[in-house]
Amino acid sequence: MKHISIIGAGTMGNGIAHTFAQFDYKVSLIDVTKDSLDKGIATITRNLDRMVSKEKISEDDKKRTLANITTFTSIADGAKNADLVVEAATENEKIKLDIFRELDKVCPSEAILSSNTSSIPITKIAAVTNRPKQVIGMHFMNPVPIMKLVEIIRGYNTSDEVTKTVVDLSKNLGKVPTEVNDYPGFVANRILMPMINEAVETLYNNVAGVQEIDTVMKLGMAHPMGPLQLADFIGLDVCLSILEVMYDGFKNPKYAPCPLLVNMVRAGKLGVKSGEGFYDYRENKKAEKVSSQFDS
Template identity: 70%
Template sequence: MDKITVLGAGTMGNGIAHVFAQHGHQVSLVDPSKDALEKGLATIAKNLDRMLAKERIGPGEKAFTLGNITTFTEMAPGLTQAQLVVEAATENTSLKLDIFKQLDALSPADCLLATNTSSISITQIAAATNRPQQVIGMHFMNPVPVMRLVEVIKGYSTSDATLKKVMELSKALGKTPVMVNDYPGFVANRILMPMINEAVESLHHGVAGVAEIDTVMKLGMAHPMGPLQLADFIGLDVCLSILEVMFKGFKKDKYAPSPLLVNMVMAGKLGVKSGEGFYDYSSSKKAERVAPQFL
C-alpha cells in the first residue's frame, strides 16, 4: 500500500504521517485547519532535525520524508487514490462515527479504513460503514516516531485479509504490531488507565503528594515516568474520555473516573497541552514543579 491518507494533523496524526512518509509512502495529511496542518508539518520537521542530530537518519532523509507529504483542508481530494486511511481525530465517538460515514462514501471501494482510537469500539465504528470487513484499529503509541508498539484491533467483522495486510504494513514501518480483540480500552489502556486513575485517587485521598506518588512508581516499579506525569503527557481529558468509555462498556466501578480527574478537566487543567495539570508546564514541557491541586 503506497497511498496513505491520515486524518488529523495533531500530535498523533502528524506522528503517523511522519512514520509512513519516512518509509516511502505517499501521504495525504488532511485537517480542516490550515493552521493545524502548518503546525503538524513544523513538528515533523523538528522531529526529523532531532533524528538527524542523533544520526538516526541520513542528511537526505528529512527532505525525502517531507517531500512524501501533501496537505489538504478538505477530505475528498485527499482520498482519491487512498489505499489505507488512518483516522486520528479527537477521541469522541460521535465524531468518529460521522467521519467513517464520510470515509465510506468518499474513499475507493477497496480502501482499508483504520482508526487510531485508544478505546472506542472498532465494531461500532465499522457499523457506520458499508465495508465493516475493511475497518480495523491501528492504535499507535505516542510519540509515534519513537514508540514501536502498534495495537492492531480486530473488530467483530474485520476480515482476516484486512488484519494480515495491516499487521504486515505495521512491521514494514519498523513497528511491533500486536493483535488484540475489540473490547473497551483494548489491552494498553485497559491496564494503564486504571493504574493512572488509582494514582489520582491516592492523591485525592491524601495518601501522598504528586511527586511522592510518581517517585514510588519510578523507583519501586521501574517505570520511566510516574503515572501522574504520564497522565499530564497523555492529556487529562483523554484519560477521562478513555475511562468513561471503559466505565460505560464494562459497567464496573473500578473504571469510574476519580472525582479529582473530573474536576481538573472541568477546570481546564489538562496537562502539558494546557500548561498545567498535576505539574506546571508554563515555562517548558518538562514537569518542573508540582502544580496546585483541586482536592
C-alpha cells in the same frame, strides 16, 4: 499499498504521518484548518531535525520524508486515492463515527479504513460503514516514530485478509503489531487507565503528593515515567474520555473516573497541551507540582 491518508494533524496524527513518510509512503495529512496542518508539519520538521542532529537520519532523508507529505483541509480531497486511511482525530465517538461515514463515501471501494482510537470499539465504528470487513484498529503509541507497539484491533467483521495486510504493513514500518480483541480500552488502556485513575485517587485521598506518587512508581516499579506525569503527557481530557468509554462499555465502577480528574479537565488543566496539569509546564519552567487547590 502506497497512498496513506491520515485524519488529524495533532500529536498522534503528525507522528503517524511522519512514520509512514519516513518509510517512503505517500502521505495525505488531513485536518480541518490550515493552521492545524502547519503546526503538524512544524512538529514533524522539528522531530526530523532532532534525528538529523543525532545522526539517525541524513539531511536528504529529512527532505525526502517531508516531500512525501501533502496536506489537505478536505477529507474528500485527501482520501479519494487512499489505499489505507488512519483516523487519528480527537477521542470523541460522534466525531469519529461522522468521519467514517464520510470516508466510506469518498474512499475507493477497496480502501482499508483504520482508527487509532484508544478505546472506542472498532465494531461500533465499522457499523456506520458499508465495508465492515475493511475496518480495523491501528492503535499506535506516543511518540509514534519511536514507540514500537501497534495494537491491531480486529472488529467483529474484520476479514483475515485485511488483518494480515495491516499486520504486514506495521512490520514494514519497523513496528511490532500485536493483535487484540475488540473490547473497550483493548489491552493497553484497559490496564493503563485504571492505574492512572488509581494514582489520581491516591492524590485525591491525600495519601501522598504528586512527586511522591510518581517517585514510588518510577523507583519501586521500574516505570520510566510516573503515572501522573504520564497522564499529563497523554492529556487529562484523553484519559477522562477513555475511562468514560470503558465505564460505559463495561458498566463496572472500577472504571469510574476520579472526581479530581473530572474537575481538572473542567478547569482546563489538561497537562502538557494546556501548560498545566499535575505539573506546571508553562514558559518552559522545570515541571512543578500544581497548586494544592486540587489536593482535596
